[in-house]
Amino acid sequence: MGGVETHCEELFPLLAERGYDITLIRRSPYVHDELDNYKGIHLVNLETPKQKSFEAIVHTFKAILEAKRRKVDVVHIHAIGPALVTPLARLMGLKVVFTHHGPDYDRDKWGFAAKTMLKLGERMGTLFANEVIVISEVINNILKSKYGRKDANLIYNGVPAPTIVKDTEYIDSLGVESGKYIFAMGRFVKEKNFHHLIEAFSQIVDKKDFKLVLAGDADFDDEYSQSLKKMAKENGVVLTGFIKGKKLYELLSHASCFVLPSSHEGLPISLLEAMSYQLPVVVSNIPANLEVGLAPDSYFEVGNVELLADKLKLIVNSDFSRINYDMEKYQWEHIADQTAAVYGKLFTK
Numbered sequence: 001m002g003g004v005e006t007h008c009e010e011l012f013p014l015l016a017e018r019g020y021d022i023t024l025i026r027r028s029p030y031v032h033d034e035l036d037n038y039k040g041i042h043l044v045n046l047e048t049p050k051q052k053s054f055e056a057i058v059h060t061f062k063a064i065l066e067a068k069r070r071k072v073d074v075v076h077i078h079a080i081g082p083a084l085v086t087p088l089a090r091l092m093g094l095k096v097v098f099t100h101h102g103p104d105y106d107r108d109k110w111g112f113a114a115k116t117m118l119k120l121g122e123r124m125g126t127l128f129a130n131e132v133i134v135i136s137e138v139i140n141n142i143l144k145s146k147y148g149r150k151d152a153n154l155i156y157n158g159v160p161a162p163t164i165v166k167d168t169e170y171i172d173s174l175g176v177e178s179g180k181y182i183f184a185m186g187r188f189v190k191e192k193n194f195h196h197l198i199e200a201f202s203q204i205v206d207k208k209d210f211k212l213v214l215a216g217d218a219d220f221d222d223e224y225s226q227s228l229k230k231m232a233k234e235n236g237v238v239l240t241g242f243i244k245g246k247k248l249y250e251l252l253s254h255a256s257c258f259v260l261p262s263s264h265e266g267l268p269i270s271l272l273e274a275m276s277y278q279l280p281v282v283v284s285n286i287p288a289n290l291e292v293g294l295a296p297d298s299y300f301e302v303g304n305v306e307l308l309a310d311k312l313k314l315i316v317n318s319d320f321s322r323i324n325y326d327m328e329k330y331q332w333e334h335i336a337d338q339t340a341a342v343y344g345k346l347f348t349k
Contacts, residue, residue: 046066155339
């Protein structure tokens with residue numbers, strides 16, 4: 001589970017409620033259920049090789065063929081990698097909506113060839129999709145300056161209403177205490193900078209029984225993810241693996257703060273989730289995080305471990321208080337209405 005998957009899981013049931021006939025095409029290696037329908041969405045699983053360099057493009061190519069076979073009205077492609085097949089979809093007579101979730105070619109995990117293909121995917125999606133959706137003004141400006149596409153639809157990522165969990169059964173099992181841990185979550189990839197977070201937390205001399213809880217894992221275990229887990233264990237960090245549902249809600253309900261030290265994001269759903277729980281947040285000063293518009297003291301210079309450590313020390317030594325953020329533009333019902341309006345442009349053509 002990542003940001004795009006979370007986005008789709010929240011968005012498409014709401015569009016189904018609005019009368020759209022939605023079919024979502026999944027990659028079989030990641031499917032661990034027997035469902036063929038979820039909240040009004042038809043689920044179709046396609047066999048795809050689990051190889052990070054080309055699984056997305058192979059899956060999307062097969063998905064486009066499946067969409068054509070099903071005679072769909074509109075294909076909605078998410079992220080710049082899959083967007084590489086946008087011209088093919090158009091040549092096959094399909095109308096395409098492309099959502100740009102962020103410049104993935106900036107991610108450290110990709111080599112030169114993969115970065116080149118991702119940049120080409122961004123170009124193909126931007127130039128050939130009937131309608132383009134961007135999740136931040138930062139991305140919108142990229143498309144304007146690089147490709148001259150000035151009619152993209154700005155629709156932010158969303159976040160559901162928080163599910164407050166009062167009991168502490170799960171965090172008790174982790175050996176952490178309510179209000180006594182710093183929380184972070186995400187994939188174990190280099191650009192998330194979790195190694196910086198662990199290093200910064202280790203610099204706190206008097207932790208006052210605070211712990212660092214890190215939720216997530218790597219889709220593909222590699223040298224970085226292995227070294228991160230080793231570093232975490234050596235520094236007493238609590239690792240939960242991939243979690244969602246009640247376990248995640250419980251961790252968000254009882255955390256003292258949320259940290260996002262990334263060097264790359266589109267518009268981070270994990271940050272929006274933490275804000276929905278009214279948690280104090282400490283985030284890197286990359287453009288995607290700055291666009292959220294937090295108080296200046298919530299930011300630190302990306303990569304500055306000493307400054308991050310100072311921020312964490314302040315959290316440990318301060319009384320906890322919740323922060324009431326303005327979350328209106330991140331409401332999924334509003335986002336579903338905006339997306340339906342984009343679809344409506346194509347249904348009337």
